[in-house]
Amino acid sequence: RFRGGSPQFLFRPGGAPLITELIQRARAAARPRRLLMFAENEPQRSELLLPASQGGFDLDGMWNDDFHHAARVALTGVRDGYYRDYGGSAQELVSCARHGFLYQGQYYHWQRKPRGSPMGALPAQSCVIFLQNHDQVGNTFTGRRLHRLTSPGRLRALTALLLLAPQTPLLFMGQEFAASANFTFFADHDGTLGASVYAGRRAFLGQFRCYATPAAQTAIPDPSAEHSFTASKLDWSELGRHRCAYRLHADLLRLRREDPVIARQARDALDGAVLATQCLLLRWFDREHGDRLLLVNLGVESRPDRLAEPLLAPPADRAWELAWSSEHPLYDGRGALSPLAEDGRWRFEAECAVLLRATTIGPELDHHAARS
Template sequence: MRAFHFRKTFGAEILDDGRTVFTLWAPSSEDVFLKIDGMQNQKMHSDGLGHFSITASCSADARYCFCVSDGQCVPDPASRSQPDGVLGASEVIDPKQYQWQHPEWQGRPWHEAVIYELHAGLLGGYDGICRQLDELAALGITAIELMPINSFGGTRNWGYDGVLPYATAVSYGHPNKLKHLIDAAHARNIMVILDVVYNHFGPVGNFLPIYADDFFDHDQHSTWGIGIHFNKPDVRDFFIENVLYWIMEYRFDGVRIDAASAISDHTWFGALQERVQTTIEPGRHVHLILENENNDAGLLRNGFTAQWNDDGHNALHVLLTGEHEGYYKMFSKDPTEDMARVLAEGFVYQGQINPYSGKNRGMPSDDLPATKFILFLQNHDQTGNRAFGERLLVLAKPEAVKAAYALLLLSPMIPMIFMGEEWGCITPFYFFCDFHGELAERIKEGRRNEFSQFSTFQDETIRKQIPDPNALSTFEASKPDRSLRDTDSGKAWLALTHHLLALRKKWIIPYLHHAQSAGVKIIGIGAICARWSLDNKKLLTIFINLSDKEYEIIEPHSLIYTVPDTRQAGVLPAFSFVASLENMP
């Protein structure tokens, strides 16, 4: 058994003598006082550069806040715990209290990843996720990815409105409960990845502008608000240390950086990668994942582990549903060609004009191995950002979804499935939050007006049917209905998932170290043949047909999977998938 502790530059750090040192960067404040429950306010020492610090006689569980120049008391921006939420006092936490049961865990190599994205609140908090670990491990899941868990306003939220990046949301459980979840996952050989948000703060509980206005770049604005000054050393370190904190103190196996394209200083990514590499223990597998609208293949080429492949999802979604509005317009001209390019080269957009924004998007990615790309059919974004949160099985023909699901789980790209997808969940996943008063009303109306550009929602009466994000019922309705697992359909999807992941483990994962495209051919509308050269001179061939037509093909040898099960040799039926693995000549 062992305790892990990452000593942060910011916040409250317990010393070996039992006292605690408090540090705050507050360049907009002339004076700062430390307020600890039951003690007189103590003036903090300034270095003249905006840094305030003090060592106080208090230890774990003490409640504290900082009183800045205008007299307002604010929580610690690097707080480890907020027992009363983001508007309450911070709590001193002793990281050494938790004794890890599996301190020897070194992670898993990336090519073994089969990711399961989940929302902690919808699954019953950290304890609820723990209760599902055995079934996920038995299914073949090797990594769970948690949507953001840092503190946010209210008791329920997707997590992208967080304001205190170091403090875990109190509604999911105590920090030690999170550590127990990660420990329990590691005991089952499952990695744990955390989604982090560094490009903006939520609308409730962000006090940084009061005492650290230098944190923000007022010349940079985005859909999320004022930009963040990543080129300032204290700001850069604040977020780099946040990654190290999750990886070292909580033993996460990696992070997924949300909206990386909104981080203005590109050099931050290199600095992050260097700090992680020089901090983690030798031999430990830690993965840095991007969600990046820019399709920045350079970051992947320079050492970042992988990127969510939105292009792959969007091309598949258009093929499966025929939808062509919003960002699907980018893939509506020839989705078959787009999907072929995904299978051959990773990204669709590699520098072309994006018709949705009118700007160039992406850079060449054809030299990158397939494992640099995370493929998915559903996730929180593409499902939850729909007006009514429909799952894919509600939008497309089940037989077509089944063929695409086989592609997802048997292609050389890293697969990710969304909670409940493994058993064919049709429970909607809505956008939800927990704000009140005028802010709640603005969010509700803004959510409904957001869809006014879509043909289906031109009618205001239909727009008013979009669920109120702040209503508790919206959150409750988003919980995956596990009773559907026991239906005939649910059992069939579970069996399919188990079978496909068993095939992946046996026939795909052992040969994935340097998977490269060996050519792609378009057979017809919605029908593609793709090949990859794998390790040990293996050639993986995949045929997929997402159309209602059938095509003649040359029958591959050494079949490992076909759908439908009964098929005529030399024919690629409607809504079908064929995979073979053979030795290269």
């Protein structure tokens, strides 16, 4: 696998784009192995994902910052800096799952111009979605990871969306076991260059109001200080101590790999709906294996009197059965409960995600019992 950062800046006059030639040569050198090429492209120009014969870069995928920004606002409530164009709403998260990028040519207030381009028929897996990466964790003066900025239940629920959505998920180092180490920006420079990098870092973080205050600017770690590097190292002993977080990620990845419906990553067989401001559903359609229904509630417990949403209805002659819950005790949750009461009414537990499968009467599918 190879990730290219900011390929929009790699160009040359005349001929094929430099990044296209690099990709083609790398793939030729790697044969018979398959080389996957992903790009970080802040403008989110979807056409770069097309084959070179159609004007693209022959990329396999591109980072989807829209998903991260919407999810981070949903988890923290902070809309400062470049998060101002996101509300953290259920609508944004559903739209990411169904359409990939949120901004596909609309006006983007933070940049004061349109952003992105239409994805069209590009496959879902060409979008790489994430809750954390080195940039977004490092783009704070503390470098704190998300599990220190939000509630455990809410993070578990959004992790389910991350790992079960049809897009390609990315996990940041240590995310799978809730690593305690901060991750700050660091660089091995000294002298004038080191001072310039430090000044540039302060200026960059100054776009966030909370980091522009004199106290925050003073607290920003020096990237060239050895501590900035050593403090960002993982403590691998936590892999054994943080078993609940690790089990959560392992079970969700197993579901993604082994569930015959979810494993297809078929965007054209997926639909979604908003049930409330912080509550959403995704539904996978599959006649052979039965539909799947993912319910994600990032808000308070809800017991609506009526729900005029047809995607909640099970297929004919089938019923919904609980397959997985983010609140299972194995993940340090409150307990796995079905969202369906005996009278057929829905109840959405607070800060919880559940996966249901459409099935005939039979033994309950319990992915929590699988070994990690």
